[in-house]
Amino acid sequence: MNVISLGFRTDLMMLEMSGSVVVDRSTHQVVRTPTNPGFWWGNYVLVASPLRDGDADHWTHEFGEYFPEATHFSLGVDGVDGEAGDAAELARLGVTVEVNAVLTAEEMPAPDRTPPGVDLRPLHGDDDWAQAARVHASCDDGDPSDPAHRAFTENRQADLRRLCEDGYGAWFGAFVDGRMAAGAGIFTDGSGLARYQNVETHPDHRRHGLATAVVQHAGHWALTELRANTLVIVADPDYHAVDLYRRLGFTETERQVQLQRGT
Template sequence: MEVASLGFRTDVMLLEMGGSVVTDHGSHLVVRTPANPGFHWGNFLLFSASPQPGDAVRWSALFEAEFPEAKYRAFGVDGVAGLVGQTSEHEVLGVTAEVNTVLTADWLVPSVATPQAEIRALTGDVDWCQVLELDFACYGLPSDDDSRRFAERRVAGYRGLCEAGHGFWIGAFVEGHLRSGAGLFAVGSGLARFQNVETHPDFRRRGLASAVLHHATQRALLDLGVRTLVIVAAPDDPAIRLYRGLGFVDRERQVHLHKVG
């Protein structure tokens, strides 16, 4: 199966670089991340088209066969137009459709602001522990041990990609504390994908995220041979205005069908 969506193509490339196993079944891909089985979007099915009448039963059976222990359901729909398919099939699957915006840029609009922070790549255990702390500050503490293990494994995966030379994680440090950060990884064909752009709730609107994105972009263009930057955001996420202001342009719509277990 040839993936048309730039969003899913970079998703899958990044997962494979981190050790995920991707199996092509022609009409769909099975993406499996043995190192983090609780990662829904590391363990999912990607179909070549949105669900049509009668597909829900087949999709459900395929997912159960691949992930028999999973209580959740996660299906990606390839394409660029954001077509979600038949809502009646969503009801049978028990999923909710989420359509995100895929944006690209060749360069970023120069920033005139100079935030009061140290902008640099992460190094060492202390820095990477702060990535986890920032994630919890943005989204809340995990409610159970499985959720915490998922978060820890995901951060460890990103660290592994950085240490393998596939990219870097840039942070904005205020008085030694990580207050904003993002990863940027080269995935081949001149593409680089941003991951987890986060800013501590108490430190927003200070230009920290913008500075992080600029610093990461400069390094990627110089060191990784990148020609196109890719970033994905929910259309109602306030951050999308920041991305557009920096020069990112809407390119595609990316469809996820998801049920939380």
């Protein structure tokens, strides 16, 4: 299966670099992350086209065969126009349809200044990564008391830290008075594509230009140090962060479709 979605191509890039297994089944791809079974978008099926008549039953059966112990159902729909497929089939699946914007940039000027009093640098060591976890928790909609969700977030952060330590990218933090207030990661496999991860700002530090500084700094670093030629970021098209990305020169190039539900 030739994946045309830039969003899914860079998703798969990130997953394979961190040890996930992707198996091509010609009409679809099966993605497994055995070390993090609670990661819905690390354990899913990517299909080649929008859903048609009969696909609800077919993909429900296939997903059950591939992931018999899963407590979720997640199906990616390859494409660039945000088309999920037949409304009746989607209703039969009982899924939430998420359509995200995929934005790209081929240039990113060096930051002309860092906000006053802010130290912007890559993360190093246990304390920095513990602070990154604190920032993520402040932005996370999941239930922190749920053991499954806690395991997912801890495993995911361990994977991302390992990618940084293995030289696939870096995680940049904006520190105010020694405390991390915002951050984001950026990674590449050497293909020329560099993908952002988790652009986040602690609620106490929003609207101070920290996310802008982190995104710009990380993008410039990836283009110059990682020799990437295309920066890729995926975001909710209705969330205000999209305006930030556009101001930095990103343009929307496609829409990415994800179908999901708990079981």
